[in-house]
Amino acid sequence: MKQNEVLVFQTIENLSEYLFSLISDKIPGGRGDEYFTLALSGGSTPKKILSQISGFDKNSIDWKKVRLFWVDERCVPPDDQESNYNMVYQNLLNTIDIPEENIFRIYGENNPENEALRYSTILEKNIYSEKGLLKFDMVLLGLGEDGHTASIFPGNNSLFGSAKYCEAVVHPQSGQHRITLTGPVINNSDTVVFLVTGKSKAGILQRVLNQETETDLPASKVKPTKGNLLWIIDKEAAGQLDKDSYKSM
């Protein structure tokens, strides 16, 4: 188990190539029916990276072995510009050969409370569980400038103690309803990858990684119990980190 391994990339393309190979190397080979369960976050960072990945040799990933889920979703229709599903569709799904039945979107158009229950059932049916808790193979997270991740916002750290797999929440500023995976599910994953780019994230990233002083930020509470925690960032986001705290790629 590696916690807080920080890799810094010179370009978004190099960063995306590394993530692509990280996913590709983990996808089970052979004719078995095992799947690689991957949960995607929304936001502009994943959008940039997925757009890069859509240009790579997509056939080097056997997408039939991948089950795609979402870390969180805005409670809007799937064709809405705010929809995380729509972002992934426009930047990846419409270019890869992945069976429809391998795509498990959160129904943002549904009543939030009902959808949190429905999606929890979907997760139970389609993801390996260990000691009664879901275990994603990989979860991709973003980092908000306020230290949020998924749709777990400052002041809502109780979601890291939730007994549920996902919950309906409200964005503290916009009032937008959202569905989010809860902290225990995220922390039970085999690999959690934070994707952080841009100068605007340098300050919050330094605070989150500086675990001595900042422990209340939601992103600081992402500590996989047995899995790996990897930060894949660009050089702009690394602007306030000590050079000995990361590996340049």
Ligand code: 6PG
């Ligand atoms: C969402 C995301 C959210 C996002 C961060 C970072 O639905 O918006 O899940 O947690 O990852 O806000 O977003 P950016 O990459 O756009 O900065």
